[in-house]
Amino acid sequence: MSDQPILEVKEVTKTFGGILALNRVSFHVNEGEILGIIGPNGSGKTTLINSITGFIKMTSGKVLFRGKDISRKPAHKIADMGVTRTFQIMRPYYSLPAYKNLVIPLFSPRAKRTGGWRGGGKLGDRNTVGIDILEEIGFERDSFVPYKMASTLPTGYLKRLELARCLALKPEIILCDEVFSGLSMSEIASMVPLIERLQMDGIALIMIEHRLRELFRVARRVMVLNFGEKLIEGNPEEVMANAKVKEAYFGSDEEVEEDMSYA
Amino acid sequence: MNTEQRRKERIDRGIKVRTDGLYAVMSWRELSYLTLPRIVLIVGLLILPFVMPSMYWQRVISIVCIYALLAVSFDLLAHFVGLVSLGGALFIGVGGYLSAIMNTSLGFPPLLAIPIATIAGAGICTLLLLPCLPLRGVYFAIVSLMYPLAMTRVIEALDILGGTDGIMGIDSFPNRWVEQYFVILMVLLFLFGVRRLVNLDIGLVLRAVKDNDQAVRASGMSITLYKAVAVFISSAMGCLGGACIVHIYMWSGMSLFALDFSIIPIAATVIGGAGTLVGPVLGCLILVPVSELLREFGTLRIVFYSLILVGFIVFRSEGIMVYGQRKYHQIERWVKV
Incomplete structure (x- = not known):
């Protein structure tokens, strides 16, 4: 694993009509690294992958693959460069x-x-x-x-x-959109070594997941998306300890207390 | 009260397994299972000009073959690439007018003008249809239907290409045997060629475009390119038919853009069995002569024609060939449960 970035995403924005699906999201993936992306439903994870791989046109922003701008290329050209x-x-x-x-x-x-x-x-x-x-x-x-x-x-x-x-x-890099979802525990257990083997073969991976425990076994860096914005990026322990992440997933403490008071 | 129940049992004859690859040459029986249906079709088509009684019916054979080319082209696009084409009239018209111009203005003999018109016409048709290839849905059907309608109006309004009178004085084939065997051989060539194509790796990509075009894009291949390849091949078939038709009638006119050329191949595909490639040819062999036989009923012809179609769709919607293939590969019988 080197610190050479293979994929750099710079201020990617995507709007659907008036809805801001992605708001200036920036991150990078290094050679041979596994980056996890988590976030509640509707936070823009799949839209992010669709934008990077050219399946939808991003409104603004840049994606650099090995220093080359791929943000305006059609999907099959991007796949042809090795971004699958x-x-x-x-x-x-x-x-x-x-x-x-x-x-x-x-x-x-x-x-x-x-x-x-x-x-x-x-x-x-x-x-x-x-x-x-x-x-x-x-x-x-x-x-x-x-x-x-x-x-x-x-x-x-x-x-x-x-x-x-x-x-x-x-x-060169695989963008995995929820490869663990819908699988049984034993299927996931056999999938994890497979992902690790891909990493050993020098492939970088971006993994969107809801199965956090399994994701944290393979990904050493995790990014959290909420309402199309990047909340935080860091190692799994930091991310899970962060108050904003808890709020995004479970709602804020005040709301919870309010709910409690009705009970 | 009769409580006895019956169930249809289907038993595979094992023909597919026994005729796969090397197994086919194990015995004459296996070999004949594999080759007989094909030989029947090839020989049947080749002896047609001899068994037909009159000049009139021999002309019908040529027309059948041209519709067969169109039907195979429709089947390739619709059931292997997922593009529903109503462009039969466009292909026939472009191929026909090109061959007519080359013959009358440049003096090319028919057997030279036809291949050039086929390739050049296919190029023109592909270019015309290129804008709607990246789109999914009904757009291809609409655009391919629109072109022949527009072409007739353009020819009529601008009085180009002979205007409403058409181009006359086109050379015919050297004789009627050449004419018939040329079109029959072309049908066989394209039928077996297309069937080979869809089983090659590139044919697999075409079928993948129909199945799931997003996955093809994710595999690093341009779906527009592969759709264009398929449109080129199938419009080449149509243009070949059109080029032949002007030399058969020795006249090229606006009726080349008639919608019959778009609709009858589709009807033949429905009757013959969609996605079998040989089915549409059989469908043409049935539909076109029937339509000739019904000619004496005048305008009532279209009523009988529609009745036949409706009958097929209601009672045998799978088509003759799919039904026949099933009967060939399986024994069906009723068993008591």
Whole structure:
């Protein structure tokens, strides 16, 4: 882990009509670092990821990837540079088997150029490489899970498939939108080492999560968003001790006391 | 009271497994399971010009083939890329007028003018439709429907390209055998070519665009580019049909932009089975001759035509080919529960 920033977000603002979804949010991610982003529902976490990856146009602000401005590029160009993302609501190709889902990212210009995850794309045909990636990410080849139709896979596998699609592109940084949500405790338990392994492979990650305990196992730096504004940034212990964060999640003490007085 | 219940049981014949890859060459039986349906189609189409009784019906074959090209092009766009196209008339018109101009003004023979018109026409159609490709929803259908309507008005108002009279004096094919076998071979070529294409990796990307375009963007690929590739291929098929039609009729006019060319392929796809590619060809083989047979009913023709369509949609909405494929791969029987 070096202190070289791989992604710098500078004063990103996004408005939907009159609603201020993101208000001058700035942060950075270093090479090989995992940054957690937490915040209550509707605080703008997904909008932030959508803005960075070009899926929606930001109103103002700048995103620098390795010093290059990517804030006005279309989504596929940003993904082509290695800034990949997963979707909170999984977006597999339901009409295809799981391994064929990976043939599509492996066919992309970036995968052709870099060879994809572990350079496999340059060796074999894309079907085999797809199965290899899926096996590495936890699809049991012995029970033929990679061959199952994506429409029949349970949530846990679909979340992994989202990550696998990013991996097929040989990403520099992955923006994970709630990869732990909807998973059982045992599924999360097997997902955590996977995330750690990705970090060891030199991939930086931004993780949006509501599962704080699991997030804090992997992320050493956490940022809190509330109503589109950055509240605080720091290590998990600092963040959780902060009064403003407690207020954002649980409401202010005065409100609680008021409620109590009615009781 | 009869409490006995029956249930439809479906048993797979295992044809798919037994004809997959190397297994197909294990025995003649397996080989024939794989090849017979294809041979029936190819040979059937090739002997059609011989079994047809009259010049009139032989001309119908050519028209059937042109509609078949359009239907395959519609099926490719609608069921593999997710773009509902009403642009059949646009493709036919652009291809037809291009070939007509090249033949009459530049003096190219038909068999040279047709391929050039196919490629150039496909380029023009793709450029015309490019603005609505990044959009999702009904916009592609609306824009592709609008162009042929606009084209007829433009030709009429500005009196260009022969105006309302059309372009006359276009060379025909060397003889009617060349004409028929050219269009039949083109249908077979594009039918098997497109079927091969959708199973290649690039075809997989096209199907992915239909399934989930956001995920394709997240995979670092421009959906507009791949939609444009698909529109180019399918408008090439349409332009080829249009280029053939002007040399068959030896006349190119505003009726090339008639909406029949947009609607009949869709009807044929409904009847033949959507997403099978061969189904739309079968649909054309049924619909176009039926429409010719009904010609003597005059304007009542459209009523019978609609009745056939409604009947199919109500009773066999899956289409002939999907139904046929299921019967081929599965044994169905009623069993007592």
